[in-house]
Amino acid sequence: MSDELIQRAQWGHFDGMNFAVLTRLSTEETEGEELEPDGKSANRYMTGRDIKSTAEQEKDSREFIEARGGRVVFVYTEPDTSAWKRRRVRLPDGRVAYRVVRPVFEGALGDLKAGRAPNGERVDGLIVYDVDRLTRDPRHLEDAIETVEHYHRPIIDITGTLDLLTDNGRAMARVIVAMANKQSADTSRRVKRKHKAMQQKGIPAGGTRPFGWKEDRRTVEPDQAKLIRDAAKRLIDGAPWYAIVAEWNEKGIVSAKGKKWSVRVLQEVMSNPRICGYRSRTAVEFNPETGTESWSIVAVYDDEGKPVVGQHQPILTVAEWQAITAILEEGPKRGSGHNARKYLLTGTLRCGKDNCGAKLRAMKAPPSHGKPEGHFYYMCAGKATGQGCGGVSIAGPQTDELVKKLLIAHHEEQAKRRQAVTAAEPWPKEEQLARVHEDIEDLKQARRNRQISAERYYRDLAEYEAEEQQLKKARNAWQRKALANQGRPIDIAKEWARPDITLAEKRAYVEQAFTAIVVLPVGKGSRVPLRERLVPLTAESD
Structure with a gap:
């Protein structure tokens, strides 16, 4: 491909040339910027303060091209990207790296190299409002220079600050982008320092x-x-x-x-x-x-x-x-x-037959059984399914009602245990945690004074922090138990009677109280009370 397009762009003669426009809103950090609730940058658009809107960029670019005889055939818009901030990405070889991520920009360069816009039109060049709209990242600038220098596709701006068409212009563009990159880094550092000061206050x-x-x-x-x-x-x-x-x-x-x-x-x-x-x-x-x-x-x-x-x-x-x-x-x-299941005890009831233990399924009673409308059974899946033995079945509604009573009794027993607890005792390892804190501070001071090597500092620090984390976890659990003992446990009977309680809530209470409820089999023709067939397993009994 000849340099004709580059020469015509230098002369400003765009007759017969097709251009694409790249517009972008700036989302760089600013010193007046606020943080989101989670502490992350809000990245307010800078439109109206440092650069025109994307619509204004497109309008000015069209007028610039058409005044010189050219035609705009496509517009690339980047509404929410930064031309400077790096993000963590995984490279094709599997390595993790930090790059400025701009898929629209990269797609525009790819289309320009191929000479074809996404709408199928021929595209000869790319125009941006100014160099800041193109990039603030040296790596992306080199990609743009490659497109101009080796694919002979002009990339120009309408403010005159960007010149990628000559050797001197490309050298100056590298300087301008490097300074813009430093400006963004300086602003980011000041913003972070300000945010840290706000946090400390x-x-x-x-x-x-x-x-x-x-x-x-x-x-x-x-x-x-x-x-x-x-x-x-x-x-x-x-x-x-x-x-x-x-x-x-x-x-x-x-x-x-x-x-x-x-x-x-x-x-x-x-x-x-x-x-x-x-x-x-x-x-x-x-x-x-x-x-x-x-x-x-x-x-x-x-x-x-x-x-x-x-x-x-x-x-x-x-x-x-x-x-x-x-x-x-x-x-x-x-x-x-x-919980999205339709029955109270599916996933909780287990087959009690030897060498089975499968979860019981809910099955509607067939009309031949002469049961009331909506009657169902909890049953172990048949052997042919490969998911059970088929040897256990129990009436569903009666089992649900009995398990409700077992759940209420379980919580009442917990309430009695809490009432037996008098005053909350202090956590017995508070002094041990305080000593670990002191050891960490002593270690940091020793490193500041260069009394120990960096290798020893980080090795010992990791050990102290691991011990600190374990002690904090134990203390939190102790405090939670103490608070629970001081309060009144959930009144399950009252909760169950709520008119707005959902099946999912009921299932949640059952699953939290019982890790499983084993259903024992009965011999053919024998009658065993329902309560004797259920063996509830709680976290304590496990």
């Missing part, structure tokens, strides 16, 4: 209003705060997460973003340190082995290692928040997720 972040607070992010919203307090008490007393989610959704209560609740969203709200008055932030951890990042909301700590108290009203006490955290750290349990 406990100033709330910007963004979406968190559930439980008003728009100022400082003042508690009374109705929502009451919901959170009631939910915390129920969780500590033993209620499953899904029971609360189902109740809130049934009542039309929505999240801060106006959406229905899920267990995950409720757990994020209840575990956020802000709920007990601490300033929180988003922590990102990178796993080099898997190449993945994990995000979590953690408390902000001051230079002395103490949690920073935020400039907002708390909803829960620190002890209540720690108890909720302990519940989450124990991991998922039966009854904590979404």
